[in-house]
Amino acid sequence: MRMLAVARGVAWRTLHNVFTNPSLFIPSIVFPLFFFTAFAGGLSRVEDVPGFNYAEGYTAFQFVFVLLQSAAFGGVFTGFGIARDFESGFARRLLLAAPNRSGIVLGYAVAALLRWCVTAVILTAIALAVGMHVGGSGVDLVGLYSLAVIVNVAALLWAAGVAMRLRTMQAGPIMQMPVFLVLFFAPVYVPLSLLQGWIHGVAVVNPLTRVLEAARGFLAGSPTEVAAAFGAALALAVAFSVWAFRGLRKAEAAG
Amino acid sequence: MNTLADQVFLLARRSVVRTIRQPANVVAPLVFPMMLLAVNSGGLKAETRLPGFPTNSFVAFALAVPFIQGALFATMNAGTDLARDIQTGFLSRLSLTPMRGIALLAGQLGGVVALGIVQAAVYLAVGLLVGVRLASGPLGVLVLFAFALLVTLGFGALGAFAALRTGSGEAVQSLFPAFFVFLFLSSMNIPRNLIETTWFRDVATVNPVSYLLECVRSLIITGWDAEALALGFGIATAVAVVSLGLASWALRVRMART
Secondary structure, eight states, rough: OHHHHHHHHHHHHHHHHHOOHHHHHHHHHHHHHHHHHIIIIIIIGGGGGGTTOTTHHHHHHHHHHHHHHHHHHHHHHHHHHHHHHHHHTHHHHHHHOOOTTTTHHOOOOOHHHHHHHHHHHHHHHHHHHOOOOOOOOOHHHHHHHHHHHHHHHHHHHHHHHHHHHHOOOHHHHHHHHHHHHHHSSSOOOOOGGGGTHHHHHHHHHHHHHHHHHHHHHHTTTOOOOOHHHHHHHHHHHHHHHHHHHHHHHHHHOOO | OOHHHHHOOOOOHHHHHHHHHHHHHHHHHHHHHHHHHHHHHHHTTGGGGTOOSOOHHHHHHHHHHHHHHHHHHHHHHHHHHHHHHHHHHHHEEEHHHOHHHHHHHHHHHHHHHHHHHHHHHHHHHHHHHTTEHHHHHHHHHHHHHHHHHHHHHHHHHHHHHHHHHOHHHHHHHHHHHHHHHHTTOOOSSSOOOGOOHHHEEEEEEOOOHHHHHHHHIIIIIIIHHHHHHHHHHHHHHHHHHHHHHHHHHHHHHHHHHH
């Protein structure tokens, strides 16, 4: 109960900060829409490349990537907030006041998830408005958004671990860059089968490739590699939860 | 004249030394464009199979992007450093000396242009290392460096203008996403004639960044394309003239205020 009370307080404060501060809220909405526009609009001709066989078209193909990207960066942006809380001294006071400190991590995770939900709703509405084809059933779409939720949680836990260890806003690039690389070393523009050379080798071992391919399968109504995708996403979430809670212990030890 | 040259030299050296002492300001303009090049050239290689694609090497096609992206970093560096000078009071103290305003601007931009030339050399070296050969030959390399210098000067002056008007490093940094929008809504990843979505093609056509990219690209994959060169150099010169004019005006206003 104590943990839930702490989590609720931290989540409410984080969400209040985000939604009342346009400089925090607007980028998390605008950037995914911008990438969706730039990729789906500018590169739509890529669906004419021989071997490109995604049935729902290039808009849907890119929508899935941008949805997962927004989920990941929703977590990372919340991590920036954690670092800011440490830098301003608020997090230290929070550590003193919270009867259950695990609730702090849980609260930030809930805030990251709710913050991303707003982005996901807007992104989905705009994608549908511009004529995105959806081949999947309701169950498939639950699978798609469930994968995105796990990615959001995993990214938040990664960023929280970094923020709690370094406790400065200067840790921003350390939170952001690995996530950016993992995202863009997956099959972003074309399916895995059309990637060639070194990037194909990297994409094959990149856990996010399984997630991305399965998510695209869900949207098209032909799920593929579902167990591998959920396994990879959950493994990342579990590994980063250990990372985040150890980070919390380090922050506690630092005083 | 010698005094002015000395003033410019001293401030340019200060600008270069200050940049070198902040590794993030040197590393970011070198690493990020190369990273984007690696990601895009790997992921979009299949695009070269589209009928009408101008080359079979996507790296050669995409190598133009770092040159323009690097100029965006020049904007940030020039603007942020000048804003810091304003915030710390350095500019106010400088205005009490016989230092001429034009020397301040020229010195600041001299440092930025020097870094821009280093960036261009690194981008070109990486391109050559991965097998790109300039269709325009050795003379094309000189033209490429001249273009990089001009673009860096123009965008650097734009950053200086923003800094002088706002006096805030954060305000200058906030320009970066706006510039990124211009970059992504251009012919950055696909030739304009192959863009299928009409509105996107129209936006890319009116976006001056497309012509800056196509100028560099023509030297790399086409050879000597007079139209692409004229448009690229014309736009880069216009940006430089307008930006320098605005920055000079903003400097006069700023010096009068202080």
